[in-house]
Amino acid sequence: MDLHKQLIEAVEKRFGNKISYQRDCKILSEKVFDQTHEYISPATLRRLFGFLKTNSKPTRATLDILARYCGFSHWQDFVENQIKASTTSKSDTPELWNLIITNSQEINHHNIRSIQIKSGIPFEKTVRRTYLESLLNHFVSSNRFALAIVAPGGYGKSTFIAHWYLNNPKVKQQQVIPIIISASKLENYAFSELNIDEWLWSQVGINAFSIPNLKDELKKLPGTVVFIIDALDELTLTGIKLERTLKGIHELSREFSESANTKLIITSRYATWKSLQGYLINPEVWQNIDQSNFNSDNANIPPLSYDEMQTILDNTVNEEKKERLLIFELPPLLRQTISYPFYLQLFISSYGKTNYRNLSDPLNIINEFIKQKVFESIYPEEKADILNALAKEYLENSTPVNKQQLKKLYPINLKTAGNYFDAYHDLLSFGIISEEKVYTDSLGYSTLVSLGNDNILTSLIAQKLIKEYGLSEKLINATKKLFSQNEIYPKLIGYIFSIGFNERKVAFLKDLFHLFLPNNITELTNTLTLCFKRDESLFKELLPHLLINSEVERELLLVNPDLNGISSTYSKILEQVQPESPYYMDSKVAKDYCNLMGLEISHINNSNEWHNNFVMAEQKSARIAGMWFCLNIFFSTSFKTESIVKKALEYYKSISSTNARHEFRESVLPFVFIDKRFSPLQDILVEPLNLSAHQKAMDSIIYEFTNLTKNRNPFSPEKHHQLMQNYSQLNASRSHFVIILGELARSISYFYESNLNDAHTCIRNAIELCGISGYRLQEMVLMNILGQTLMRLGETDHGQSFVSYTDTLSEKSGVKIYSEYFVYGS
Incomplete structure (x- = not known):
């Protein structure tokens, strides 16, 4: 028991602050005099608190005065009180645990503050990543002793560590003590004579030499100490020093596996992790390091949900x-x-x-990334040289570059030969380039270097092609010749089209469409509908010319319509269809379908022209047939509804093509879950159609919705995550209503759990996406459901505001929201 240290701590507690500066000693001297009417000089206090070197211990008189300042009669009274407290205390908390707690607080405060300052988005506006926090919590309670968190720069590794530390109840209750240490400090270890564990404990102010039975003491700890070495990639060591450090981390994981109550977490970028992985001989003590855990970004943690x-x-x-x-x-x-x-x-x-x-336009974000991380960062010329070499090789041979070949061009392996070494490793650490070892039968290997991100690769290739050929027919022909058999070809076409659209090269865009058709029609029409949102006037200028081509017209109208924009893109396309077009009558049905979805009831064709169009629709498009049935069921009189629904079911069963069945289902889906007259059509949504990723994702979301409403079993966190993962598999032009259904399902699930906050967030997402897409009918029904639910929960004013809004929509459109047909509040 160090009684002098305990007295110093008691003095600081009475003073109200830690004595951190020499000026504090002068203030303390004055406070001691005011309290005890006894004087201790600032110089004496500076010696006591270590600001002045001294070989002598404090005098008894000094100790007596300080003891009285702390509320005791004299020094001996203080001593006896501490001994009594120590022997009678019911707490058996080891002194080592208290020391770790005290010393770690200052270390963590400094490192958390550093993470918050470096955060690209203001830290208070970033988000807690609950899935990753649960991963850390599971690790702490598991029988694993080391965890690697690997991802490119800017992936949020340090930010999520900070959130976990600040919000973890076990940390607040001192059951888990994280100690965050910047990996750059490992450079001090590399140049020291200490073992790695001795050095690590010294960072917390613990001299491992003075505790010969440290392993036994660790077993007595009432909680777990988690050392977090953050940003391993920031090491600037090379050669023997780097090797010593990486071996040291391996030894640390082995040491912790043989002791109790200690664990290790490292955060790193992929290239540094691969270097460390070569030194691991006991991977079984590590969690989350299997290669199957890594995604296309070379990260073993998921991107943002x-x-x-x-x-x-x-x-x-x-x-x-x-x-x-x-x-x-x-x-x-x-x-x-x-x-x-x-x-x-x-x-x-x-x-x-x-x-x-x-x-x-995703291309703008990719280009901004390249600009900031290459051309406006350090070593821009060296980075550009390396990237151009990789792009040139891919342009000529569609292959990566052998690292030995790259070394001959630029000294990327020599730290002292200019800036190429640092430039190369900066590109590597941000995932802009990647390395892959390829082994030969003779036990040798070569390292292949490539652009590590398809979007960056495609952007650079597109820019190099445009620089060489300009936005011309030569560019189109060169692209087809060089990349028509390459997997990046569809995306490359889209990028070239997007660049031409941004530069308003109308003649070039017309040529591009005709020269790339028909094999790439889907990619081009998807890009076209996205471009509409950026420049409506140019879209209108291009559209009449494009619709002259019957394949393009069919793609935009029937095969891949922009159902995400029924009041914008799709309606504009429908308006441009000419009477002489073979799809003119189909466009009339589609237009009235859009008007119904948008509550533009007064615009619907009252001549019943589409009523008589079914024979043509049946022959040409299941999608149009589905729209035709929706119109007829919605506007039918009650005694006719059943027969029309029956006819719709018969029609669906007669469709032999899986794609056509899917098109029919997409048309009726927005009505099935809001209008009870369409309920029998739920039967056609049960059949799995697994032809494409879009179909699989849509089927999965429909299944989860119907299963939830039938069995009333809330989703698990994993199910919520899986549902949102399905959103990303949906077609770019026809995803919104399926997402609306998914968000409605998630809202209901949260409601079953009485999690009203998340339930409100999800249904708000669904309602707002209805508004963005032009689904005013569905928006009205969902708003009414929300309003009625809030009123039942006692939120009368809030609920009434939603109900009033739906009443207004109902009155303007003539569609009666309180009709017996609509689902509300159920």
Whole structure:
């Protein structure tokens, strides 16, 4: 028991602050005099608190005065009190545990503050990642002793560690003591004579030499000490020193596996992790390191979920805005891109500077990333040289570059030969480039270097082709010749089209469409509908020319219509269909279907022209047939409804093509779950159609919705996650209503659990996405459900505001929301 140290702690407690500066000693001297009327000089206090070197112990007189300042009669009274407290205390908490708690607080405070300052998005606006926090909690309670968190730079590794530390109840209750240490400090270990565990404990102010039975003492700890070595990739060591450090981390994981109550977490980028992995001889003590855990970003943690991205958008670009930007309204490729947190940061930082139309293009985000991490970062020329070499090789041979070949061009392996070494490793750490070892039969190997992200690769290739050929027919022919058999070809066409659209090259775009058809029609029409959101006037200028081609017309109208924009893109296309078109009558049915969805009842063709169009529709398009049945069922008189529904079921059964069946289902789906007259059509949604990823995802979401409403069993967290993963598999032009159904299912699930906050968030997402897509009929029904539910829960004013809004929509459209047909509040 160190009684002098305990007295110092008692003095600091009475003083109200830690004595951290020499000026504190002067203030303390004055306070001691005011309290005890006895004087201790500031110089004496500076010696006592270690600001002045001294070999002598404090005098008895000094100890007596300080004891009286702390409320005791004299020094001996203080001593006796401490001994008595020690012997009579019911607590058996080891002194080592208290020391770890005390010393770790200052270390963690400094490192957490550093993480918060470095956060690209203000830390208070970032999001807790509950899935990852549960991963850490599981690790702490598991029989594993080391955990690797691996991801590219800007993936949010340090941010999520900070959130876990600040919000973990076991940390607050001192059952788990994380100790966050910046990996850059390992460089001190590399140049020391200490063992790795001795060095690590010294970071917490514990001299392992003075505790010869440290392993026994660790067994007595009432909780777990978790050392977190953050940002291993920031090490600048090379050669023997780097090897010593990486071996040391392996030894640390082995040491912890043989002791009690100690665990290790490292965060790292992939390239550094692969270097460390070569030294691991006991991988069984590690968690989360199997290669199957790594995704295409070379990360063993998932990217941001839709909920997490939406929360960050609400905390930033949506803050104090009347209209929210919904993550679901962004194109799927953009959603996928900004699930990488650094890309989301770029999106948010650009959002206030440019309009949404430009931001809806994923290419702009990719280019902004390349600009910031290559051309506006350190070593821009060296990075550009390396990337150009990789792009040139891919352009000529569609292959990666052998690292030995790259070394001949640029000294990427020599740290002292210019900046290429640092430039190369910076590109590697951010996942812009990647390495792969390829082994030969003779036990040798070569390292292949490639661009590590398909979007970056496609962007660079597109820019190099345009630089060489310009936006011309030569560019189109060169692209077809070089890449028509390459997997990036469809995406490359889309990028070239998008660049031409942004530069308003109308003649080039017309040529591009005709020269790339018909094999790439889906990619081009998807890109076209996305471009509409960026420049409506150019879209209108191109559209009449494009619709001259019957294949394009059929794709835009029937095969791959933009059902996400029935009041915008799709309606504009339908308006351009000419009477001489073979799809003119189909367009009339589709237009009235859009008007019904948009509650534009007065615009619906009252001549009953579409009533008589069924024979043509039956012959040509199951999608149009589905729309025709929806119109007829909705406007039918009660005694005719049953027969029309029966005819619809018979029609569906007669369809032999899986694709055609899916098209019919997509048409009726928006009505089946809101209008009771359509309920018998739920039977056609049960059949699994597993032809495409879109169909599988849609079937899965419909199944989960119907199963939930039937059995009333709430979703598990994994089920919520799986449901949102399905959103990303949906077709870019026809995803919104399926997402609305998924969000409605999640809302109901949360409601069953009495989680009203998340239930409200999900149904709000569904309602707002209805508004964005033009589904006013479905928006009206869901708003009424929400209003009625809130009123039943006692939120009368809030609920009444929603009900009043639906009453207004009902009155203007003539569609009676309180009709016996509509689902409300059930």
